[in-house]
Amino acid sequence: MNATRTTCAYCGVGCGVLATPAADGQSAAIVGDPEHPANAGRLCSKGTHLGETLSHEGRLLHPEISGKRTSWDKAIAHVARQFRRTIDQYGPDSVAFYVSGQLLTEDYYVANKLMKGFIGSANIDTNSRLCMSSAVAGHMRAFGEDVVPASYDDLDAADLIVLVGSNTAWCHPVIYQRIMAARAARGSKLVVIDPRRTETCADADLHLALRPGSDVALMNGLLAFAMREGHIDRDYVERSVNVPDGFWEALENDHDLWSVARACDLPPADLQAFFDLFAAHPRTVTMFSQGINQSIRGTDQVNSILNLHLATGRIGKPGAAPFSITGQPNAMGGREVGGLATTLAAHMDFAPENRDLVRRFWASPTIAAKPGLKAVDLFRSIGEGRVKAVWIMATNPAVSLPDAGSVREALAACRFVVVSDCIANTDTSAFAHVKLPATGWGEKDGTVTNSERVISRQRAFLPPAGEARPDWWIIKEIARAMGWREAFSFDSSADIYREHARLSTYQNAGKRVFDIGCHAAISNLAYNAMQPWRWGGDAFADGRFSTPDGKAQLVPVSQMELGKPLKAWPLTLNTGRYRDQWHTMTRTGLSARLGQHRQEPLVEIHAEDALAQGLSDGGLALVATPQGSSVYRVCISDGQRRGELFVPIHWTDQQSTGGRTGALARSATDPHSGQPGFKNAPARILPFAADWHGFLIASVLPDPMPASYATKVRTKAGWLVELAGDGDPLAFAKRILPRGERIESHDSAHGQHRFAILRDGVVVAALYIGPLSRLPRREWLIAQLGGSEASATDLLAGRSATPAPDRGAIVCSCFDIGTITLTKAIASQRLMTTEAVGAALCAGTNCGSCKPAIQRLITQHKEAAHG
Numbered sequence: 049m050n051a052t053r054t055t056c057a058y059c060g061v062g063c064g065v066l067a068t069p070a071a072d073g074q075s076a077a078i079v080g081d082p083e084h085p086a087n088a089g090r091l092c093s094k095g096t097h098l099g100e101t102l103s104h105e106g107r108l109l110h111p112e113i114s115g116k117r118t119s120w121d122k123a124i125a126h127v128a129r130q131f132r133r134t135i136d137q138y139g140p141d142s143v144a145f146y147v148s149g150q151l152l153t154e155d156y157y158v159a160n161k162l163m164k165g166f167i168g169s170a171n172i173d174t175n176s177r178l179c180m181s182s183a184v185a186g187h188m189r190a191f192g193e194d195v196v197p198a199s200y201d202d203l204d205a206a207d208l209i210v211l212v213g214s215n216t217a218w219c220h221p222v223i224y225q226r227i228m229a230a231r232a233a234r235g236s237k238l239v240v241i242d243p244r245r246t247e248t249c250a251d252a253d254l255h256l257a258l259r260p261g262s263d264v265a266l267m268n269g270l271l272a273f274a275m276r277e278g279h280i281d282r283d284y285v286e287r288s289v290n291v292p293d294g295f296w297e298a299l300e301n302d303h304d305l306w307s308v309a310r311a312c313d314l315p316p317a318d319l320q321a322f323f324d325l326f327a328a329h330p331r332t333v334t335m336f337s338q339g340i341n342q343s344i345r346g347t348d349q350v351n352s353i354l355n356l357h358l359a360t361g362r363i364g365k366p367g368a369a370p371f372s373i374t375g376q377p378n379a380m381g382g383r384e385v386g387g388l389a390t391t392l393a394a395h396m397d398f399a400p401e402n403r404d405l406v407r408r409f410w411a412s413p414t415i416a417a418k419p420g421l422k423a424v425d426l427f428r429s430i431g432e433g434r435v436k437a438v439w440i441m442a443t444n445p446a447v448s449l450p451d452a453g454s455v456r457e458a459l460a461a462c463r464f465v466v467v468s469d470c471i472a473n474t475d476t477s478a479f480a481h482v483k484l485p486a487t488g489w490g491e492k493d494g495t496v497t498n499s500e501r502v503i504s505r506q507r508a509f510l511p512p513a514g515e516a517r518p519d520w521w522i523i524k525e526i527a528r529a530m531g532w533r534e535a536f537s538f539d540s541s542a543d544i545y546r547e548h549a550r551l552s553t554y555q556n557a558g559k560r561v562f563d564i565g566c567h568a569a570i571s572n573l574a575y576n577a578m579q580p581w582r583w584g585g586d587a588f589a590d591g592r593f594s595t596p597d598g599k600a601q602l603v604p605v606s607q608m609e610l611g612k613p614l615k616a617w618p619l620t621l622n623t624g625r626y627r628d629q630w631h632t633m634t635r636t637g638l639s640a641r642l643g644q645h646r647q648e649p650l651v652e653i654h655a656e657d658a659l660a661q662g663l664s665d666g667g668l669a670l671v672a673t674p675q676g677s678s679v680y681r682v683c684i685s686d687g688q689r690r691g692e693l694f695v696p697i698h699w700t701d702q703q704s705t706g707g708r709t710g711a712l713a714r715s716a717t718d719p720h721s722g723q724p725g726f727k728n729a730p731a732r733i734l735p736f737a738a739d740w741h742g743f744l745i746a747s748v749l750p751d752p753m754p755a756s757y758a759t760k761v762r763t764k765a766g767w768l769v770e771l772a773g774d775g776d777p778l779a780f781a782k783r784i785l786p787r788g789e790r791i792e793s794h795d796s797a798h799g800q801h802r803f804a805i806l807r808d809g810v811v812v813a814a815l816y817i818g819p820l821s822r823l824p825r826r827e828w829l830i831a832q833l834g835g836s837e838a839s840a841t842d843l844l845a846g847r848s849a850t851p852a853p854d855r856g857a858i859v860c861s862c863f864d865i866g867t868i869t870l871t872k873a874i875a876s877q878r879l880m881t882t883e884a885v886g887a888a889l890c891a892g893t894n895c896g897s898c899k900p901a902i903q904r905l906i907t908q909h910k911e912a913a914h915g
C-alpha cells in the first residue's frame with residue numbers, strides 16, 4: 049500500500065510524515081517525510097510512535113444525547129435547537145465555543161464564521177490561549193500584525209541561538225536536533241535561559257538559570273547594555289522603528305550589570321558572558337516558548353525580546369529574528385482564521401472597517417461588535433450563569449485550564465454542554481449533555497500551519513471510526529440546521545480553504561502580510577496535491593511592518609516586582625511537558641513505548657528543599673497551591689533551583705488519582721493577552737502519608753481504583769498502576785483483583801503481600817504491596833503479563849530465577865535502552881560522543897529524542913572522571 053503524505057499530530061514544529069495504514073485499519077507504519085521542509089525526514093519519539101495511537105480503543109463512535117446513543121440527524125437538530133433557543137432568549141453572548149489548536153484550519157474557519165458572523169458574538173476562544181496568546185499580543189503591539197518573522201532556516205544561518213523559556217530538547221525535539229546540527233556544522237553558539245537545568249542545557253555554551261519571572265529585567269538589561277556599548281542599529285531604527293518618548297531614558301536606571309544580575313539572581317560574570325555573546329553575533333535568533341508566554345506578564349516579556357531585536361536590527365535578515373515557537377500543531381492556523389476571541393478573521397481585529405469588510409465578505413446578517421471572552425473569563429462566565437450554552441471542540445478544559453476545579457463546577461452547572469471529540473470519556477465530556485464523535489488524526493483532511501508559517505496538508509489515510517465525522521462537517525451541519533444553509537454549503541475541506549484564501553486577500557491591498565490569495569481559486573486536485581508552502585515569504589525583510597506608517601513599535605516594558613515568597617506558600621511551582629507525552633495523554637497514553645520514559649508524574653525538587661520538608665527520593669509528596677492539591681512521586685533533581693518545584697501537565701482523572709496538575713494552577717492572567725500564568729504559582733509541599741504502597745500490573749483495570757494514589761501507564765499487554773492507600777491492604781486486594789487462579793504470599797511482619805492471578809496458565813494480573821524499598825522491579829513483571837512462562841515462585845518473588853541485568857529507567861524509547869545500560873557502556877567502552885553511543889548500542893539512532901539525555905550521561909561520566 050502507498051504511504052500517505054500528511055503532518056504530525058502533535059507539536060508546532062509541524063513535521064511531515066508518511067503513513068502506511070495496516071490492514072486492520074487501526075494502526076500504521078509511520079516514518080518522517082524526507083521532502084517536508086520542517087523535518088527533512090526526522091521525527092521525534094512522539095511522531096515515531098504515532099502509529100501505536102490509532103486504535104479505536106476509547107473512541108467516541110456514535111452521537112449521544114444524555115448518555116444514550118442517537119442518530120446524527122437527531123443530535124444535530126437538538127444542538128441547533130438548544131443554541132437557537134438560548135440565543136433568542138438571552139442574546140448571542142449567552143453562548144460560546146471553546147475550540148482547540150488540534151483542529152484543522154478548515155474546522156477553525158467554519159467555527160469562527162458561525163460564531164462571529166452568524167450568531168453575532170465573539171465568544172469563541174481556543175486552548176491556544178493557554179500557550180501562545182502572549183506572543184500574539186506582543187506581535188500585534190510591535191508589528192501591527194501577528195506575524196512570526198522567522199523560519200527554521202534562520203536557525204541554520206544564525207551565529208547565536210538563544211532559547212528562552214523553552215525545553216526545546218523535549219518539547220520541540222526536531223528543532224533541537226536541527227540546532228545541534230547547525231552547531232556541529234557552523235559552530236553556532238547556544239545560550240539557554242531557563243530557571244531549570246533541562247536536557248536542552250546539555251550541550252549549551254551557557255545556561256542562565258534566572259529567577260522565574262525576571263525575563264524582562266534580563267532583556268531590558270541586555271538592551272541597556274547594547275545602548276551603552278553602541279550595538280543599536282541606528283539606521284534601521286530611524287527607517288523602521290518608532291521609539292516612544294522616554295524609552296531610552298527609562299533604561300538608564302537600574303539596568304547596570306550588577307542591578308540586573310541581582311534582579312535575575314544570576315552571577316554577574318555569566319550575565320556579562322551572555323551580553324558579550326550577543327554583542328559579538330549580530331546574526332542572533334531568540335526562540336521563545338511557554339516559559340515566556342505562560343506568565344501574568346507574558347506579553348511584556350514577549351515585547352522585551354521583540355524590542356531587543358528591533359533596536360539592534362536583528363529581524364528580517366537571514367539568521368536574525370525573534371522566533372515564537374508554538375506548542376500545538378495548528379495554533380498558527382487558528383490565529384490565521386481568527387480562532388481567538390480577540391481577533392476577527394484573516395489577521396483582522398474588530399475595527400469598524402474590518403467588521404464591515406468581513407460582514408460583507410460573508411454576506412452575514414450580523415457581525416460580532418467587540419472581542420469575546422478569553423478562555424479563563426469564558427469559563428468564569430459559564431460558572432456565573434451568563435454563558436448558558438457551550439460547545440467544546442477537541443479539547444479538555446476540565447484538565448488543562450487553570451483552577452480546573454472551578455471549570456468543573458462551571459460545566460456541572462451549565463445548562464447545555466456539547467462536546468465534540470474523538471475520545472469517548474474525558475474529564476470534560478463527563479459534563480456533556482451531547483457528545484458528537486469527531487474524526488481522529490489519521491481520518492482528518494485539511495491543512496495546518498506550523499510555527500514558521502508553513503501550510504501543510506493533513507491527509508486522511510484511515511476511514512472514520514464508527515460514525516465519526518470531520519469537525520468542519522459537524523459545525524456546518526449545525527449552522528445549516530440553525531437556518532444558515534447557503535453560507536455553510538461547504539462540501540469539502542477544499543471548499544473551505546478556498547473561501548479562507550479569498551477572505552485573506554479581499555480588499556487587503558498589502559495592508560496585512562497574511563494573504564494567501566494565490567490559493568483563492570485552487571482546484572480540488574491542486575488542493576489534494578498541495579506541497580508545504582510558506583505564506584508571507586521573508587516577512588519584514590524590507591523593514592516595513594503592518595502598521596499605518598509601516599514602522600514597528602518599541603514597547604516600554606518594565607520588570608514587575610517579584611516579591612518575597614509568602615510564609616504559607618514558600619515555594620514556586622513551575623509546570624511543563626515530558627518528552628514522550630502530549631497534553632492530556634489521550635493519544636500518547638495509548639502507546640506502551642511512550643509510557644516507558646516517565647511512568648508516573650514526578651515532582652522535581654532541589655535536594656536541600658527535600659531535606660527541609662522531610663521528603664525522600666522516590667517517596668510520595670502532596671503539592672498544594674491556593675487552588676488545590678495533587679500527589680506526585682518525589683524526584684530530587686540538581687536541575688532545580690532552591691525554592692522551586694516542577695511538575696508535568698499531562699495526567700488527568702482518567703489516568704490518575706492525584707497527579708492532576710490542572711488542580712494546582714491559578715487563574716491569574718496576563719492583562720493584554722489573557723494567557724494564564726501557569727509557570728509561577730505559590731506552593732508548598734509535604735510528605736504524602738499512606739498506610740501502604742504498591743503496584744498493580746493487569747490486562748484490564750478495575751474502575752474506579754479505590755486507592756488514595758493510583759497512576760496508570762500503558763504497557764505492552766495491559767497497564768502498570770503505581771499505588772498507595774490507607775486501611776487494610778488485603779481488603780484492597782480483594783476488591784480489585786480479577787477472578788482466576790490466585791497465588792499469593794504474605795510477610796505480615798514486613799507488611800508485604802504479593803498476588804498473581806492466572807487464567808488457563810496465563811498471567812492476567814499481579815499485585816505487590818509493601819514498603820517502597822522492598823517492592824520488586826517492574827520491568828520483568830510487566831513482560832510476564834499475558835504470558836505463561838513464569839513460575840509461581842518467580843512471580844511471587846517478582847523476578848526471574850536468572851535475572852537479566854537491570855537496564856535502569858528507559859532513556860531510548862525506540863530501542864528500550866535504559867540509564868544503567870548506557871552508563872556502563874559509556875564507562876567501559878569509553879563512548880565519549882552520542883554518535884559513539886549510537887554506534888555501540890543503537891540508542892539515539894532512530895528518532896534521536898534521547899540524544900540530550902545520552903549527552904548528559906556522557907557529561908556526568910566526564911565530570912566524575914575528572915573528580
Ligand code: SF4
Binds near residue numbers: 092
Ligand atoms: S517534533 Fe515530534 S511532536 Fe513535533 S511535529 Fe515533529 S515529530 Fe511531531
